[in-house]
Amino acid sequence: MSAGFLSFVALEVLVQVIKTQVEDHIRSHFLGLLHLTNASQDDLKMLNIAQMQFQCCGVEQGYLDWKNNISQTCLCDNMSINPCVPAPKGSFQFTVEGPEDQPIMVYSKPCIPLIVEENYFYLNIASCINAGFMILWMLPIGLCIAILCQINKKLETPEVVYSKEARAGKYTCLVETPDDYIA
Template identity: 45%
Template sequence: MGKVNIWLRRSFMGVTSVMAIVSLLLLGMTLFGHGLMYRDEEVEEATKGLHFLYGISVVILFFAILGGFGAYKEKKWALIVFAAAMILSSLFVIVTGSFGLAAKHQIGDEIKKQYLNLLPLPNSTENVLDAFSEAQIEFQCCGLEQGYTDWGDSIPESCLCTEGSTNACVAAPRNSNLRKDATDDQPVLIFAKACLPYFIEHDISFIQIVFGTMLGYTLLWVLSVVLCIAILCQLNVKEETPTVVYSKEAKAGNYTSLTETLN
């Protein structure tokens, strides 16, 4: 078995250490995000995307440790398993990420279906209503698909236009709850645009950022595979042992001359 170059070994272990650290950070962020929504009544539906993050972070952490162990102990089987796993993982992420970045319209349709399941809005859970109110203030919109009419007569105050509003505003219906305490004929202005287009655009941008980040992270995996294969190649190099040849002349020659000189 050949000898591995020390700098090649250190480079590989450095890359696997970075992979392990990133995986730990990803796992921690996933756990934190899961903890924020554990009280949500629809937590099972909301955390489906977290399952992928759990799986990828744990798997990469395991194989990063295995690869580091293989390089440190010069275990061929560990390095071979690491290289095979990283190649398959890289291909999976590249194919999935490329599809996600390209299939923008399909993803938009799926997101739209998920949001339309919230209708009618007044019947949604308290957590959904709170999140929706925050989104209406952020995006300066009202309602989901048909604008403020999605709220019926119970239009929330988060639909009210403010002095710094940049989106278009319209007068709220006279029979809405926003005008029940009004004492004059001054119109109550609310946001005119529906929120669904803003939600879809925001979610697609977030998904594309995640896929882009994963594709960039995959380059680190590819580098680790290259270094791992280089280590395996060096381990497979057989060290040549010089052949020892016995010769009577070599045994007696110099000693005989030395003896004759001393005499």
């Protein structure tokens, strides 16, 4: 049981170390895409999927990372939960339908903090589940220790003294015979 508990503790330490490494990995990967106009098609596809899923735009500085070629996935929709800001005029490589006098709205938040936050959420869930297992494993260990302490505890037992009177037969019969019931 102790070895199992220690393995859960080691797993918890590993999850905490992974949290910092995940953030560093995500930051370094997405910051490598910072010149979005020069990024590969696969990287742009991955970023566009992230922008649609997390309702964000750009990598680190929001829509400014796109310079004058803001992606269509940065456009806010009516059901947006993240804040939107008006985009600079002429910063799209596609046509946008809508009223001429109304500015085109894009997501203001960059994607890196939202992606890191999502990964932290799942790592925190794993950490809580692991902590629950650690508590469940501590309970039997504590009970085993309590039982061992009770076994090793020396109880005072009264001393038995032999008495001659006990042998003399000063006892009475507690059981009645069937003949006693008839009378």
